[in-house]
Amino acid sequence: MGPTAAGKTDFLFSIYKYLSIDVISVDSALIYKNMDIGTAKPTHHQLEIIPHKLINIKDPSENYSIFEFKKDVMIEINSIIKSGRIPFLVGGTMLYYHILIYGLHFLPSKSESFRKKIYNFIKKNNRSNIIHSFLKKVDPISADNIHVNDHIRLVRCLEIYFLTGNPASILKKKKCIFPYRIIQFGLVTMNRELSYRNITNRFEQMLKLGFEEEVFKLFQRKDLGIHLPSIRSVGYFQMWKYLNGEINYFEMKNQAIYATCHLFKKQMTWLRNWKNINFLSSENKNLSVKTILTILHKLNKNLN
Structure with missing residues (x-):
């Protein structure tokens, strides 16, 4: 787990070579096709090296409920375990993690x-x-x-x-017993000012990579609108308002960066209150990799 711009994808490539893992994305924006730049989605080349489950599974016109995530992620986890490998969940949508571990409200499917x-x-x-x-x-x-x-x-x-x-x-909560052992890691940047600079730099880089053009293609579609969850994603919402003439380019940039910083703070609040989590520093990648491997080694030793 980790907040936005913490370097989760880069860190994944550092740990991947040491473990027999299959990766499952836990990100409510990466599920959408044709939304690559603004979501900081792993590149096609990266996905060829480390395939991710639950990426590019929905069109931006579609909704994706927490019920669907719960069902889909359990299918992937069970399949990976049956293959003899370890499910490795990576992402920053904390509500998805919470629902996976602690369960859902007993509510009806969407109509x-x-x-x-x-x-x-x-x-x-x-x-x-x-x-x-x-x-x-x-x-x-x-x-x-x-x-x-x-x-x-x-x-x-x-x-x-x-x-x-x-x-x-x-309506009462449905009891949930997650059937597998979980080891939880939170990848964080200890320096908040550095995190905000990273967020600003990353958005500037998105603009250089063609983020405006990416959103404009979506904007031209008649089946998409600002009411949809995909378009309300951080960055896309602000760019959509710019393309719609509601704000100027300068306002779009400032609002997008501010919204991302606000998301960062919310994610950090989730993590600070999370139970049984091992914190890792994104600023010291080698130490963080060593920490994960040491914890897994001790667990494996105790199980044997």
Whole structure:
């Protein structure tokens, strides 16, 4: 695990040669096809050397729920273990990790027909406050914790209510027993100012690599919009607003870098509160590799 711009991909190449691992991506943005530069997706060459599961599995027009992730990642984990190798999960979407280990709410699957009606209503009327007001009547607890413009969560809570007849806020958690031993590592940069510089430099590099052109191709598609999870990804959201004439180029850059720094802080908060995690320094790659190998060696010795 690790926050954005911590160097997870580079570190993976350092540890890969020592372990019999197959890699599973745990990243809510890398799932989308044709979104490579802005997600800092491993290059085609890198993916040829170290294939990643759960990358490029969805079109940007599609949603990908936490339920789908839970199902897909367990299929991949089971398959890798049956092959005699070790599943090695890499990414920064902390909610995915949490759901994998601790389970999901017992909630219904999504209804595309219902979602389409609600999204069309929001788009046609350019208002989500009516939806939020209705949710407040049927599920005030959820409504109080969801911003009026957070369409994804608003629609999901309404969907749960109409499909089950119960507010999402009162449905009980489904118990989860993860069937495998987990060893957890957090790759972090101890110097926050250095992290922010890395974030700024990385976004500048994305722009040089053609990030604007990448988003413009998506922008030209009539089936994509700013309400979709793919386009709301950090960087894409700000670039989309620029292409739509809502902000200028300078504002786009500043807002994208600021949003990435905010994401970094949220991810670090998750990691600081995470249980049973071994922290690794991204600034000392050799020591971090040694730390992983030492921990695995001790575990293997104890098991034998």
